[in-house]
Amino acid sequence: MNEDNFIQIKNLKMVYENGYQAISDISFTVKKGELVCLLGPSGCGKTTTLNMVAGLLNPTGGDILVDGKSVLNVAPKDRNIGYVFQNYALYPHMTVLQNVMFPMTVGKNKKSKEEAKQIAERFMRLTHIEEYANQKPGKLSGGQQQRVSIARALVQQPKILLMDEPLSNLDARLRLKIREEIRALVKKVGITTLFVTHDQEEALSIGDKIILFNEGVIQQDAASYEIYLNPANQFVANFIGNPVVDNFNVEVSDGKVIGDGFEIPISAFDSDRFKKNLTDGVYTLSLRPENVFPVDNQADGFFTCKIDDIELIGRERILKFTINGLGQRSLVKVEANVEPSDEVCFGLNLDRAFIFDNNGERIY
Numbered sequence: 001m002n003e004d005n006f007i008q009i010k011n012l013k014m015v016y017e018n019g020y021q022a023i024s025d026i027s028f029t030v031k032k033g034e035l036v037c038l039l040g041p042s043g044c045g046k047t048t049t050l051n052m053v054a055g056l057l058n059p060t061g062g063d064i065l066v067d068g069k070s071v072l073n074v075a076p077k078d079r080n081i082g083y084v085f086q087n088y089a090l091y092p093h094m095t096v097l098q099n100v101m102f103p104m105t106v107g108k109n110k111k112s113k114e115e116a117k118q119i120a121e122r123f124m125r126l127t128h129i130e131e132y133a134n135q136k137p138g139k140l141s142g143g144q145q146q147r148v149s150i151a152r153a154l155v156q157q158p159k160i161l162l163m164d165e166p167l168s169n170l171d172a173r174l175r176l177k178i179r180e181e182i183r184a185l186v187k188k189v190g191i192t193t194l195f196v197t198h199d200q201e202e203a204l205s206i207g208d209k210i211i212l213f214n215e216g217v218i219q220q221d222a223a224s225y226e227i228y229l230n231p232a233n234q235f236v237a238n239f240i241g242n243p244v245v246d247n248f249n250v251e252v253s254d255g256k257v258i259g260d261g262f263e264i265p266i267s268a269f270d271s272d273r274f275k276k277n278l279t280d281g282v283y284t285l286s287l288r289p290e291n292v293f294p295v296d297n298q299a300d301g302f303f304t305c306k307i308d309d310i311e312l313i314g315r316e317r318i319l320k321f322t323i324n325g326l327g328q329r330s331l332v333k334v335e336a337n338v339e340p341s342d343e344v345c346f347g348l349n350l351d352r353a354f355i356f357d358n359n360g361e362r363i364y
Contacts (some may be wrong), residue, residue, distance in 0.1 A: 006032035013061035037203035040213035043169030234360030260324035262303040291349035301345035
């Protein structure tokens with residue numbers, strides 16, 4: 001075993017009694033101290049995986065190892081795992097301090113009241129909730145309640161912290177703030193963390209790496225930057241990135257990639273990036289919007305079209321246009337001299353392009 005692999009998921013499966021296969025033979029590893037995001041659309045198996053790691057669900061196949069030892073026959077309370085739920089799950093009749101102390105006052109390893117209070121106060125300071133010690137959860141904002149939930153999980157000083165969409169109940173601005181705090185906190189404490197989210201921006205910003213699920217199958221397991229720049233397949237390319245990827249329907253014929261209004265010789269692509277031979281047929285050419293850009297000289301461009309609309313997003317604008325019935329986008333600086341209805345010639349950064357076949361398999 002690689003000693004760095006603190007958590008090992010081996011050929012894990014989960015089939016419910018009604019025959020529904022929630023998880024289909026997944027395997028991945030997590031290094032000690034790593035913050036890993038389990039990402040994917042609703043119902044793809046993220047929370048099911050988390051619950052199997054926690055021991056709340058028993059897998060129908062495979063194994064879960066922590067520090068080299070299987071935990072399948074270990075009761076949830078003995079797995080030394082902290083769990084932060086989406087709905088906070090705080091005790092409304094207890095104060096913040098009592099909520100944070102609670103895990104240390106029950107069970108065979110319970111601590112004295114004074115020791116439990118000292119540990120609770122330490123983690124309340126780390127999560128910036130010490131001033132609310134004597135308040136009830138109902139008096140706190142959503143962000144404050146989530147901090148209480150995190151502090152309560154951390155006081156157990158678990159080997160692993162599990163977080164199931166902990167920010168989904170917060171407004172957009174608060175989510176940005178809390179996710180920064182969570183990353184800083186788990187890195188400071190040094191705890192191995194699995195963080196479930198369906199928000200790809202959240203995963204890209206917070207995770208050391210991302211494990212992207214779809215329909216119970218892992219689509220890609222990679223560092224955040226790698227999953228953005230080098231998607232394993234069409235699903236990954238489409239799911240990751242905001243604005244979303246541009247997909248152009250193309251046909252490969254006679255040594256050319258032919259789209260609606262443009263032709264690109266195959267020789268213009270980097271031959272070293274082809275994963276297999278590009279034979280004649282129908283494909284999808286995909287580029288991130290930042291790699292579709294206006295050019296002044298038509299000789300430097302690939303196609304010309306009319307701008308349908310322009311959306312302002314901070315320092316940049318999204319130019320929206322339509323090719324072959326597909327909505328496409330170009331990401332440009334806010335000062336770019338382009339207006340709706342303008343005819344614009346676009347260049348393509350082919351070094352950052354992807355080509356997928358009809359099965360979504362990556363060719364380039």
